[in-house]
Amino acid sequence: MGHHKLCPGFIAVACVILSASASFAGDDTNDRATLRGIKAVCVVVEVIHRSEEQKSRLTIDTFQSDLEAALSDAGVAVDAHAIPCVYLKVRPLQALAGRGKPIGLYAVDFSLELLQTVALARNQAVKTFAPTWSAENMATIPAGELSRASREIAHDLTEKFVAAYKNVNQ
Numbered sequence: 001m002g003h004h005k006l007c008p009g010f011i012a013v014a015c016v017i018l019s020a021s022a023s024f025a026g027d028d029t030n031d032r033a034t035l036r037g038i039k040a041v042c043v044v045v046e047v048i049h050r051s052e053e054q055k056s057r058l059t060i061d062t063f064q065s066d067l068e069a070a071l072s073d074a075g076v077a078v079d080a081h082a083i084p085c086v087y088l089k090v091r092p093l094q095a096l097a098g099r100g101k102p103i104g105l106y107a108v109d110f111s112l113e114l115l116q117t118v119a120l121a122r123n124q125a126v127k128t129f130a131p132t133w134s135a136e137n138m139a140t141i142p143a144g145e146l147s148r149a150s151r152e153i154a155h156d157l158t159e160k161f162v163a164a165y166k167n168v169n170q
Contacts, residue, residue: 025113025134027164034132035114036168040077042085043068044115050093057147063088063154070155074162084116086161087131088154092146104143108150111136112157135160 025031045063067088068078088111095105113131120126135157141149 025131027133027135027160031133032164032168034116035165038084038114038116038165038169040079040082040084041071041114042080042082043071043078044085044087046087046089048089048091058090058092058150062147062151063090066151066154067158070158071162074159074166076162076165084114087111087113087115088157089113090150090154092141092150094143095140106141106143106146108139108141108146108153109136110139110150110153110157112154112161114161133161133164 025034043064045060045067047058047060047063049058067086071078071086089109091109093107093109094102095107097103112135114133115129115131117127118130118132120128137153137157139149139153
């Protein structure tokens with residue numbers, strides 16, 4: 001299981017539960033509309049490691065500080081106590097040759113979601129925490145480029161979120 005750096009309160013529980021669930025949000029007009037009116041976001045990062053080598057190359061703290069800085073620089077307020085939460089998940093898998101021998105190549109799955117409180121249309125009293133916007137990327141990265149390329153891809157996903165956010169919050 002990966003290591004979690006989570007927002008306070010019930011968000012921590014929701015993020016852990018949602019990390020195992022499938023996301024059905026995307027970046028279409030309806031998904032972008034769910035970003036309208038958001039004043040600040042919490043940032044949560046999960047990196048699912050399978051080896052000690054990956055832990056040294058892909059750290060939660062690096063992704064966390066990169067994501068928070070990019071959001072702040074773009075004018076999106078970051079607040080650890082905010083209810084909407086930008087959630088980045090990075091899952092590197094090392095490619096294996098015959099007999100399970102690792103080779104110098106990784107398949108890395110990236111997802112960036114905006115999680116927020118939503119209510120059921122049929123019963124507004126029933127609320128839950130769910131992804132309402134998301135972007136994903138799957139990349140094949142040489143081992144020597146793992147850290148740099150992963151940070152670039154995470155940054156590209158962050159820029160996609162910022163563009164969607166600014167599109168509905170001018």
